Amino acid sequence: MTQSQHFLPEHRDVSRRFFLNLLAGTAAFASLPSWLRGNDLPRECAEACEAFLKKIEYLTPQEVFGNVSRGDPRPYDLSDEKKLEVGLVPETWKLEVVSDPDNPADIENPLTKEAGTAIDWPALMKLAETKTVSVAKIMTCNNIGRPLGMGFWEGVPLRELVWMTRPKANLRRVYYHGYHNDDPKQLFQSSLPVGRILEDPFGLPPVLLCYKLNGQYLNGQRGGPVRMLIPEAYGFKSVKWLTRITLSNTPFANDTYAKGNNDVDSGMKTFSQVLLKPDEIKAGMPIPVTGFSQVGISGLAKVQTLVLPKDQTWPADDPYFTTADWIDAHILPAPETWGGGLPDDKLPPNLHGFDAETGKPITWPMRLTMAHWATVLPALTAGEYTLRSRTIDEKGHAQPMPRPFAKSGRNAIEGVELVVG
Ligand SMILES: Nc1nc2c(c(=O)[nH]1)N[C@H]1C(S)=C(S)[C@@H](COP(=O)(O)O)O[C@H]1N2
Ligand SMILES: [Mo]
Numbered sequence: 001m002t003q004s005q006h007f008l009p010e011h012r013d014v015s016r017r018f019f020l021n022l023l024a025g026t027a028a029f030a031s032l033p034s035w036l037r038g039n040d041l042p043r044e045c046a047e048a049c050e051a052f053l054k055k056i057e058y059l060t061p062q063e064v065f066g067n068v069s070r071g072d073p074r075p076y077d078l079s080d081e082k083k084l085e086v087g088l089v090p091e092t093w094k095l096e097v098v099s100d101p102d103n104p105a106d107i108e109n110p111l112t113k114e115a116g117t118a119i120d121w122p123a124l125m126k127l128a129e130t131k132t133v134s135v136a137k138i139m140t141c142n143n144i145g146r147p148l149g150m151g152f153w154e155g156v157p158l159r160e161l162v163w164m165t166r167p168k169a170n171l172r173r174v175y176y177h178g179y180h181n182d183d184p185k186q187l188f189q190s191s192l193p194v195g196r197i198l199e200d201p202f203g204l205p206p207v208l209l210c211y212k213l214n215g216q217y218l219n220g221q222r223g224g225p226v227r228m229l230i231p232e233a234y235g236f237k238s239v240k241w242l243t244r245i246t247l248s249n250t251p252f253a254n255d256t257y258a259k260g261n262n263d264v265d266s267g268m269k270t271f272s273q274v275l276l277k278p279d280e281i282k283a284g285m286p287i288p289v290t291g292f293s294q295v296g297i298s299g300l301a302k303v304q305t306l307v308l309p310k311d312q313t314w315p316a317d318d319p320y321f322t323t324a325d326w327i328d329a330h331i332l333p334a335p336e337t338w339g340g341g342l343p344d345d346k347l348p349p350n351l352h353g354f355d356a357e358t359g360k361p362i363t364w365p366m367r368l369t370m371a372h373w374a375t376v377l378p379a380l381t382a383g384e385y386t387l388r389s390r391t392i393d394e395k396g397h398a399q400p401m402p403r404p405f406a407k408s409g410r411n412a413i414e415g416v417e418l419v420v421g
Contacts, residue, residue, distance in 0.1 A: 057338075057339025058335040058338050059214050059338050059339050059340020059342060060148075060149030060150050061214065061339075062149075062151070062213045062222050062341065063219070065151075065221070065222060066148030066149060067148070067221050068235060069221065069240065070180075070186065071180060071188075072181070072186065073181070075088055075240075075241045076088075076220025076224075083220075087179070087243065088179060088225065088241060090121040090217075093120065093121050093226060094119065094120050094243070095118060095120075095124075095209075095226065095242060095244070095245065096111055096113060096118045096119075096243070097110065097161050097162070097164070097165050097245045098110045098112060098244070098245075099165075099246070100175070100247065100249065100250065102250075103248050103250045105167060105171035105247040105249050106170045107166060107167045107171070107247055108165070108167075108168065109166045110165055111161070111164060111165060119161060121225065124209070128155075128156055128211075131156045131157060131160055132154060132155070132156060132348075132350055133156070133157055133206055133349075134153065134154040134155075134347075134348035134351040135152070135153045135155075135205040135206075135229060135231050136151075136152055136351060136353060136361075137151060137153055137205075137231050137369065138151075138268070138368065138369055139151060139235050140234055140235060140409070141235045141236070142234035142235070142236065142262060142263070142407070142408065143260075143262070143410070145414075146273070147294055147370065150369065151214055151340065152338070152340075152342065152347070152348050152351060153208060153229045154208075154210065154211065154212035154349070155208035155209050155210035155226075157206035157207065157208060157209075158174075158197050158206070158207045158208065158209050159197050159206065161209065161245065162198065165247065170249040171194050171247050171248075171249065172193065172248065173248045173249075173251060173254075174193075174194050174245060174247060174248070175191045175246040175248055176189065176228060176242060176246065177242075177243065178223070178243055187256065188239060188240075189239065190236060190238075190239050190254075190256065191253045191254050191255055192207065192237070204232055205231045205353070205368075206231075207228070207229070207230050210223075210226065211225060211226050214338075214341045214342045215346070215348055216341055223238070223239075223242070224240075224241075227239060227241070227242055228240075232267045232268055232368060233268065234266060236264070237264075262407050263405070266403070268296040268297055268368060268409060269297075269400075269408070269409045269411040270293065270295055270297075270299065270393045271293065271296070271390075271399050271411035272292070272373070272389040272391045272399065273389065273414055274416045275290055275291045275292055276289065276290045276291075277289045277387065277416065281418060281419065281420045281421065282420070283380065283420050284379045284381075285379050286379050287376065287378075287380070287418070288374070288376050289305065289329075289374070289375055289376070289387065290373065291372070291373050292372050293331075293365070293371050293372075293373060293391050295365045295366060295367050295368065295369055295370070297368070299367055299393055300331070300371055300392075300393060301391075301392045301393060301394050301396070302328055302331075303328070303371075303391055304328055304329060304391075304392065305375055305387060306324050306326045306327070306389075306390070307385050307387050308324070308385065308386055309384070309386075310385055310386050320399070320400060320401065321388065321390075322398060327375070329374065329389070330374050330375060331372075331373050332371065332372040332373055332374060334360060334361050380418070380420045382421055384417065384419055384420075385417070386415040386416070387418045388414065388416075389413075390413050399413055400413060
């Protein structure tokens with residue numbers, strides 16, 4: 001599957017309900033824009049909507065996730081025997097938490113293999129009995145236009161391990177890396193300021209030492225047995241096959257991703273993309289369209305669409321189409337079922353931002369997750385058009401502002417072709 005296809009099944013499911021409601025003339029119908037209200041949708045449009053009536057899932061099964069993994073060989077492709085030997089299975093996995101020899105942090109109790117104090121799987125599971133937290137997060141590579149997948153990630157807050165080392169002073173930065181075939185050239189590392197690990201700013205979930213995705217233990221591709229999970233960050237911070245954490249008194253990032261011109265301090269951005277449009281569009285017929293938005297750190301207030309004739313030129317000094325007549329789309333409500341392989345569709349324990357009583361998200365759209373949207377575009381005359389969608393974040397910034405640079409996460413306004421016959 002290509003990057004663009006792999007969450008279509010999930011999306012179909014969520015958008016299906018929108019169109020069902022729309023066709024049934026229920027509350028969703030009443031909230032449609034005035035040009036649609038009071039008009040029964042033409043039969044052909046209803047038929048186009050039927051095309052969306054497929055299986056519904058919100059979460060991405062972990063086998064279907066987009067995969068970004070370095071290594072030669074990839075650690076998950078090693079033989080079972082080798083995995084056992086190097087600690088890539090729960091039976092032999094160990095995590096060391098040590099002081100940086102070059103810029104030491106003052107810690108009383110380093111967790112090392114040598115001293116027999118490294119964290120192993122039973123120790124992690126013991127911690128999990130009382131400390132488990134789950135985080136709803138969309139995983140996205142800052143260099144790839146489409147998200148890799150939407151998940152509920154389960155783990156233990158990383159600060160629990162930091163405190164186990166009994167730090168006293170001189171601790172400013174936390175470095176970490178994963179198994180890399182013991183080859184320095186294959187090292188993949190990342191880092192965080194210690195403050196982000198010890199305390200969660202402005203309602204963010206904690207940084208996790210993560211071992212489950214959508215209620216199932218992480219597979220090798222997803223970084224199992226244990227990976228890092230940084231809720232608000234792009235994927236490169238969430239290091240897989242985690243083996244070592246280094247507590248340092250340096251104030252600087254050491255991320256592998258700093259090479260390649262990447263912005264390593266960028267929070268996830270809000271942006272929108274079109275996913276489904278009818279295969280065939282007839283002149284004079286309204287056009288049902290669906291899509292999704294990544295809800296970044298600045299939230300999501302609106303999704304809008306714009307249709308322009310393909311050959312229409314646009315002023316070069318307005319590259320983001322800010323002066324165009326964008327039309328609001330409908331942000332779909334939180335799904336009723338989650339899918340993605342979640343056993344019995346039961347929410348993982350302590351899911352941040354969800355009401356434990358009702359099992360529903362407290363706010364929607366929810367930051368750091370995916371929101372689906374749908375709309376019906378006004379009828380067009382025959383010809384070729386470009387359809388664009390954009391988000392407006394909670395601060396009122398229209399995509400790709402306020403951070404339009406690609407190396408801090410892709411969020412360009414995409415154009416898709418509409419051919420009206
Ligand atoms: N050890 C290790 N961790 C890693 C990577 C890697 O190559 N090696 N890739 C990173 C990058 S760049 C991304 S975008 C995410 C992707 O996570 P996923 O493969 O689970 O979707 O994993 C991150 N963690
Ligand atoms: Mo990435």
